[in-house]
Amino acid sequence: MCPNSCIAYTGPYANLHRCPKCHEHAERYETIAGKRVPRRTFDTHPLGPQAQALFASADNAERMHHRAEALKKLQDAMDAGDTPDIADDCFFGNDYLDAAGDTIKPDDLTLMFSVDGAQLYKMKQSDCWIYVWVLLDLSPKDRYKKRYVLP
Incomplete structure (x- = not known):
């Protein structure tokens, strides 16, 4: 998910690494303890x-x-x-x-x-x-x- 909540990286945005709406400079992923993790996530509860x-x-x-x-x-x-x-x-x-x-x-x-x-x-x-x-x-x-x- 974009750090500014513009988009979720799914569907047409799944392969992007930066937000096309706000052009956030931060990468989609960060590295924590040697693991690549999303900077922001969104939980769903169907x-x-x-x-x-x-x-x-x-x-x-x-x-x-x-x-x-x-x-x-x-x-x-x-x-x-x-x-x-x-x-x-x-x-x-x-x-x-x-x-x-x-x-x-x-x-x-x-x-x-x-x-x-x-x-x-x-x-x-x-x-x-x-x-x-x-x-x-x-x-x-x-x-x-x-x-x-x-x-």
Whole structure:
């Protein structure tokens, strides 16, 4: 990655040694302890493999059925002519029920994307953004625990 974050050295830039955007004079690589290493890297955390890894544990896989169970209880209550006294999760709201319809199946994952940004300095060219994925298939008591909030 360019030290100034202009480009990542992939795709059409994979064979370059200097940034074509800012013309940074520093080489793409530096030598540390006799090893050639990139001056700057960027980590990615693909959501799919992280979510799949949760299902490797039987305990976590069981926890991931909260949404399906909550919706089943709600549907059973509505079929019986009852209305829930307490809407204790986001799935009880009309917005979710109208949007989901028959589109979201019991084995699908439902996610909430949470993002925030800040301007770091008076110069508006510098900012920072952070985001997380929250798995709504977990119960409210679990979904915000550190191990279940995905980068």
